[in-house]
Amino acid sequence: MAGYDVIIVGNGPAGLSAALYTSRANLKTLVIGKDQGALAKAERIENYFGMAEPVSGCELVENTKQQAKSLGAALVTDEIFHISWNQGFVLEGREGTYQAVSVLLATGSSRKKADIKGLAELEGRGVSYCAICDAFFFRGRKVAVLGNEEYAVHELGQLLPVAGSAVLLTNGKELLASAPEGVPVITKKITSVNGEEEVAGVTFEDGSSLELDGLFVALGSAGAVDLARKIGALTDGRSIQTDENMATNVPGLYAAGDCTGGLLQISTAVGEGAKAAMSMIKFVRQQKKG
Ligand SMILES: Cc1cc2nc3c(=O)[nH]c(=O)nc-3n(C[C@H](O)[C@H](O)[C@H](O)COP(=O)(O)OP(=O)(O)OC[C@H]3O[C@@H](n4cnc5c(N)ncnc54)[C@H](O)[C@@H]3O)c2cc1C
Numbered sequence: 001m002a003g004y005d006v007i008i009v010g011n012g013p014a015g016l017s018a019a020l021y022t023s024r025a026n027l028k029t030l031v032i033g034k035d036q037g038a039l040a041k042a043e044r045i046e047n048y049f050g051m052a053e054p055v056s057g058c059e060l061v062e063n064t065k066q067q068a069k070s071l072g073a074a075l076v077t078d079e080i081f082h083i084s085w086n087q088g089f090v091l092e093g094r095e096g097t098y099q100a101v102s103v104l105l106a107t108g109s110s111r112k113k114a115d116i117k118g119l120a121e122l123e124g125r126g127v128s129y130c131a132i133c134d135a136f137f138f139r140g141r142k143v144a145v146l147g148n149e150e151y152a153v154h155e156l157g158q159l160l161p162v163a164g165s166a167v168l169l170t171n172g173k174e175l176l177a178s179a180p181e182g183v184p185v186i187t188k189k190i191t192s193v194n195g196e197e198e199v200a201g202v203t204f205e206d207g208s209s210l211e212l213d214g215l216f217v218a219l220g221s222a223g224a225v226d227l228a229r230k231i232g233a234l235t236d237g238r239s240i241q242t243d244e245n246m247a248t249n250v251p252g253l254y255a256a257g258d259c260t261g262g263l264l265q266i267s268t269a270v271g272e273g274a275k276a277a278m279s280m281i282k283f284v285r286q287q288k289k290g
Contacts (some may be wrong), residue, residue, distance in 0.1 A: 003088065004074075004196060005028045005101050005284045006022045006027050006100055006102050006104065006280050007031075007089065007099075008030070008106055009032050009083075009106060010031075010033055010259075011031050011065065012061065012108055012269060013256070013257065014104075014256040014257025015031055015106035015268040015277075016031065016065060017064075017271075017273030017274050018273035018274065019068040019071075020068055022275075023068060025281045027103060027280070027284055030100070031068060031076070032076055032078050033076075033078075033143070034078065034079040034080075036058060037058070037107075037108045038258065039061050041280075042057030043057070045057060045148035046147070047265075047267075048060070048267060058278070059122055066198070072156040076095070079221050079222075081093060081150075081154040084231060085137045085250075088100060089101070089103045092154075094154075101288075102253070103252065103253050103288075104254045104273075104277075105224045105233075105240060105248075105254070105255040106224075106256050106257045106269075106276075108223075109238075113219070114171060116171070120214065122193055124267070125197065125199065127193065127199060127214075127217065128196045128217070129218075129229050129230075131145070131156075131218070132230070135159050137214070138162065138163050138165040138213060138214045139164075139258070141164050141214060142167075142171050142211060142212050142213050142214075143216060144166065144168070144212050144214070144215050145167070145168050146218065148170040148173040148174065148219075149176045149221060150177045152168060155273075156179070156180055159216065160183070163214075167186060167210065167212075169190060169215075170186070171188075172187065172188065174267075188205060191201070191203050193215060200212070204217065214241075224240055224259030225259070231253065233248040233253055233255075239259060240260055245279040246276035246279055252287075254276040256275070256276040258274035260272060
């Protein structure tokens with residue numbers, strides 16, 4: 001399969017730290033990041049090893065990007081929406097599709113969540129987090145996507161050819177992407193997801209309701225837990241579960257940094273990134289040996 005030995009999703013401390021190790025081990029490495037991540041807002045970092053003077057988060061990330069590039073890693077700006085497996089990992093982004101032998105999820109912690117009554121209770125019973133995985137179950141039926149950014153539009157794109165009808169629900173948020181032509185957009189706040197055994201619809205703040213068979217959650221951009229769910233990696237709903245080598249339950253898939261929970265600090269992310277890289281190096285070399 002063409003592509004990379006290693007793809008790292010996330011260009012924060014965890015992802016970039018991993019890239020330093022995989023590049024120096026001569027693995028063809030691609031780092032994909034959509035923005036600066038958590039550190040964009042950190043103006044003074046005083047507790048990271050080796051910094052006699054405070055450094056800004058942006059400076060730290062930019063320096064490490066240069067370091068990773070100079071060691072041979074490729075870096076691209078893109079937002080990943082989906083991950084699957086087809087004789088190797090396949091990642092779909094806004095700008096393109098990427099393939100790799102091994103993948104590291106290092107997308108930071110996801111602070112977005114929709115606290116809507118009934119949403120968690122109906123998960124797996126009409127509430128889904130993966131359009132590509134579950135669209136088939138909603139052939140000819142009424143579905144909605146919950147979200148207001150590109151990721152939600154991507155999920156709609158997967159549902160439209162299959163579902164009977166689809167609506168975009170922004171839950172009170174401004175729509176930050178263009179909805180596909182002909183798809184109704186409802187911006188009202190949702191108070192509840194309704195249904196006994198399965199999703200039957202949603203009720204809005206103004207008391208009106210919308211009948212639905214399925215609700216696909218695609219808030220913000222696809223976070224680590226969303227991506228993990230798409231490929232069957234175990235999560236506790238907020239963090240990805242890994243073993244002591246940063247391996248998930250999916251062979252070849254690793255996670256590091258804030259997305260694994262625990263101490264949300266640069267030092268932890270850098271350490272986990274290094275550990276994940278060592279595991280990926282071993283995995284890729286084993287795969288290549290056949
Ligand atoms: C305001 C603030 C101040 C902080 N100050 C400190 C401090 O002083 N000291 C300290 O140790 N820690 C500090 N932290 C915590 C620290 O920033 C995090 O622990 C650390 O950045 C985690 O690194 P990470 O690589 O796991 O995630 P992040 O740094 O969040 O990086 C995640 C990366 O994933 C990318 N990404 C996310 N989703 C996708 C997607 N779907 N497709 C492609 N890319 C994606 C993002 O673009 C980003 O590059 C601070 C955090 C904040 C918010």
